Amino acid sequence: MPKLTVDGIEVEVEDGATVLQACEEAGAEIPRFCFHERLSIAGNCRMCLVDMERAPKPIASCAMPAGDGMVIDTKSERVKKAREGVMEFLLVNHPLDCPICDQGGECDLQDQAMGYGHDASRYSENKRAVSEKHMGPLIKTVMTRCIHCTRCVRFSTEVAGTPNLGAIGRGENVEITTYLEQNLASELSANVIDLCPVGALTSRPYAFVARPWELNKVESIDVMDAMGSNIRIDARGSQVMRVLPRLNEDINEEWISDKTRYAIDGLRRQRLDTPYLRGKDGRLRPVSWDRAFAAIATKMKKTKSAELAAIAGDQIDAEAMFALKSLFDKLGSSNIDCRQDGAKLTAKLRASYLFNTTIAGIDEADAILIVGSNPRIEAAVMNARIRRNFLNNRTPIALIGPEADLTYPVTHLGADISVLKQLVSGKHKFAKILKKAKRPMIILGMGALRRADGQSILGIAREIADKTDMVTDSWNGFNVLHTAAARVAGLDMGFVPGKGGKDVAGILKAAAKGEMKLVWLLGADEIDTSAFANSFVIYQGHHGDAGAAAADVILPGAAYTEKDGLYVNFEGRVQMGRRATFPPGEAKEDWAIIRAVSEHLNKTLPFDSAAALRDELITAVPSFAVLDEVLPSKWAKFGRIGKLSDEPVTSSLSQFHMTCAISRSSETMAACHQSIQAASSSLAAE
């Protein structure tokens, strides 16, 4: 632990820390462009120059390891002059187009030019001009503004694992581009926009849309995947303008996936903003809330409780699910399910459906087995963590399921699930690796668990975990990777069939036979709605997607940006999403709609406010009381040891960009999807 003196203050920093980090420790602010904590050190912008005792010239503090006894001066006249000089050189070729630059107001160069630069330019020659580069539908480039910090190059190479960004040319002619201007083919590509310290890489969908100081910033939680990435929603008036990542070391660090960032334009399209009722002629017509409620009440009172069913969707907040569950409890129906994809998970034991290792725990794993999942698509930001673990430790990683490029090398064990049996018996080569590992991990994806033999796969995976000592006092290597943001909350509160109740498959089957008279779809769009031809379907949600098309009554709800709500990510971490805008038109928060219906049915639910509802929820399910933390969960036997089918394992999502009602309505996501298909078809043509 080296001790050094910075501006007369003595600090002690960790081994391997740089002088720049030591200066920050001592409270000295060091300007920088190329240095970034999560990327390798480049040392090419020279903005972080400081004086070191006995050094003949200022040193680049980001690239200098802190040494014992160093005496650093960050406030000397020479440092000031050096910074001014570097800034002047950077501005030689940087256009002064801040008024038309989207980075304006949140630009490192702008801020640091104010703080450390000269007041005026001495440069009167022509500036260099650089042509724009194509990087796909998400990233807009104005390469004349580029200062060649190479943060984007390092990000795509190191973090994203798609090294198709680079710097071509030399000296004054260096230009950042992708190989032959192909798309930046990564699920994390848009993070380079945040990393860019100037306005060279900006957001294409957000181009010329708003200025940062006009936006209301709300800290919330993402629901595009089940990670629960921490986001900041920037809204102006009634519209969400953009989504940015928020730092959370335990979950998404400071990255978010492209879907998290850009699916939000789907919030403006295909919205349900008023209740609808299907008339006798079979057409949906807008009606008042009262008429919609009356229609539901009439129908429900006539229906036997065994013929009522409710299915919760993948992006629903815990409050709405709990309200609907309470209502169905009161109605005496146990046909409720939150597992649209038919995942064979039970709600009995928390450890059996959680990502027990936790996302941060991935960093410590020393052998990883992935079954029926493509983490790059299902949880892109988490996949970057697995990649980092591989880069740091050369961790052996094996995959059972369809072959895929996960951005790190994997041993592909085939798509046949029977490999699991060899792994249990310990005969398989990878079983020995798991056995030898101190902190082995297994990741079970929905591709494996949604199969008919999902319970057996769960059981056999649990047995592998037991046999290879995956579960100890300090480590639990058994993980289920969910793709639905609402799933864990649903399982936690028991939004699954009760005694004699039917699950999603059972509900669909009964409905097809005409035995399920009334089905309440709470934002459920991923099921086959053709089975509901003879059922009365209530669709409660925010988008006119599959569920709404099949509905007899539509109750317009709020999307995740329009309500306060609790979400539980796949680790079992309860987090609070916050409202950034109001729901459009007459749409209301989902729990309030269910509460209103309950009154029309004379089964009034015992809460009048979201706070009262949450109290009720916490009383019923205590795990909701603790926010932002992962509670330890008990380990026991679960799953069934049964026959495995010989069908090949699939991955639960076939593509990344359009996976929910919001992203399917998003033009940006559609453009991304198309550009990927165009790229792959042109490859196939070759």
Next chain:
Amino acid sequence: MSISTLIAENQPETFSFTSESEAEIKQQIAKYPAGRQASAVKSLLYIAQKQNDNWIPMRAVEAVAERLEMPVMRVLEVASFYSMFNLKPVGKWYLQVCGTTPCMLRGADDISRCIKDKLKIASGETSACGKFSLLEVECLGACVNAPILQVNDDFYEDMDYQATARLLDELAVDNKPEFGSVIGRQGSESEDGATTLKAVKKTASRSK
């Protein structure tokens, strides 16, 4: 200088190494420890360039990347960094004029002027006949016999306007004269003959 101006407009559909190139590649990769084969990237690019009329098409960049298990962008970065690599077709005679201080002081401008007069091309251009390409480069490392004109792999030293004109005339009819100093300097002695170590008996002179 976007990528479209950096590389050739007409790219060949395919590229594959010849058997001679393959042998050389094997030799080059063997110089580096296992797993560090990417160190051979410049050698392989040069082999590809030699095989392909002194320029590197993108298919060759991709072939090198595949051979060395490198991201193709990393190979393009290297190929675009060095002036030694041509990403566009060049003429049969690829002329490189050194313009760095010693050559400049000894009359490099005359060489450039002669080439401009005779071939009507500037740095980075190819003559109308397609036979000659010119690039002004930084130090070629032969300052002792400055100024230098490099033709393909060979140095012509002590050049002036007339010597350049004569050389270009010869090259125009595909006749490549002996390379080396055009004023007959053997080592790097003074232009007016050796001035020191005169007492030392001359034993053998370097054969041309």
